[in-house]
Amino acid sequence: MIIFAGRSNVGKSTLIFRLTGKWVKRGKRPGVTRKPTEVNWRGKIIVDMPGFGFMSGVPKRVQEKVKDEIVRFIEEKADEIELAVLVVDGKAAPEIIERWEKRGEIPIDVEFYQFLRELNIPTIVAVNKLDKIKNLQRTINFLAEKFGVPPSEINETFVPISAKFGKNLDKLRLTMEKKLKEGREKPSENLKDDVGDGLLDSVE
Ligand SMILES: Nc1nc2c(ncn2[C@@H]2O[C@H](COP(=O)(O)OP(=O)(O)OP(=O)(O)O)[C@@H](O)[C@H]2O)c(=O)[nH]1
Numbered sequence: 001m002i003i004f005a006g007r008s009n010v011g012k013s014t015l016i017f018r019l020t021g022k023w024v025k026r027g028k029r030p031g032v033t034r035k036p037t038e039v040n041w042r043g044k045i046i047v048d049m050p051g052f053g054f055m056s057g058v059p060k061r062v063q064e065k066v067k068d069e070i071v072r073f074i075e076e077k078a079d080e081i082e083l084a085v086l087v088v089d090g091k092a093a094p095e096i097i098e099r100w101e102k103r104g105e106i107p108i109d110v111e112f113y114q115f116l117r118e119l120n121i122p123t124i125v126a127v128n129k130l131d132k133i134k135n136l137q138r139t140i141n142f143l144a145e146k147f148g149v150p151p152s153e154i155n156e157t158f159v160p161i162s163a164k165f166g167k168n169l170d171k172l173r174l175t176m177e178k179k180l181k182e183g184r185e186k187p188s189e190n191l192k193d194d195v196g197d198g199l200l201d202s203v204e
Pocket residue numbers: 006007008009010011012013014015030031050051052128129130131132161162163164165
């Protein structure tokens with residue numbers, strides 16, 4: 001299972017169409033609460049998650065509910081999810097992140113990325129709307145810093161694309177295939193042992 005997630009209106013559906021040739025959520029009105037939509041593609045299930053974050057005309061209470069449902073879905077399916085593609089609007093994301101930080105809140109994209117990594121789900125950030133980004137390198141570096149991605153992992157994590165204009169999608173496909181092949185990081189078992197040891201140490 002591969003999931004596509006991101007704020008509302010970042011271009012998730014356009015991207016899934018570009019990659020799979022399948023339209024998800026046809027005829028949907030923006031901001032309408034809905035369930036994750038699944039399509040079959042090359043023997044895999046592709047899931048388009050509902051958009052999270054601000055949606056014009058949607059009460060905050062509903063937005064929170066959507067977010068909770070997404071989190072629950074991912075936690076329940078964590079073992080089945082081989083890859084997550086977090087789609088961000090490369091033009092809007094830096095401004096939104098700064099706005100949230102100024103308010104003293106953790107930006108939802110940052111929170112979401114870290115949530116996926118905590119679940120050990122391999123994650124790619126598709127930096128969409130490349131056609132509108134003025135300084136690409138600066139944007140990527142900014143996002144990497146905020147998401148806590150070390151410089152050595154930037155290339156395999158952030159892929160600038162334009163879903164609408166079909167730009168750089170080959171790079172995204174290759175990166176997705178690479179991550180799928182690599183699978184999950186294995187050290188979680190050792191990590192668990194270490195954590196256990198640490199706890200025992202402190203008891204003794
Ligand atoms: N300029 C530009 N616009 C894009 C690009 N990709 C998508 N869009 C536009 O962004 C808008 C939202 O695209 P959708 O694919 O519906 O976005 P979504 O993330 O599925 O939206 P939700 O259903 O709200 O979650 C549409 O008007 C798209 O045409 C891009 O690369 N560049």
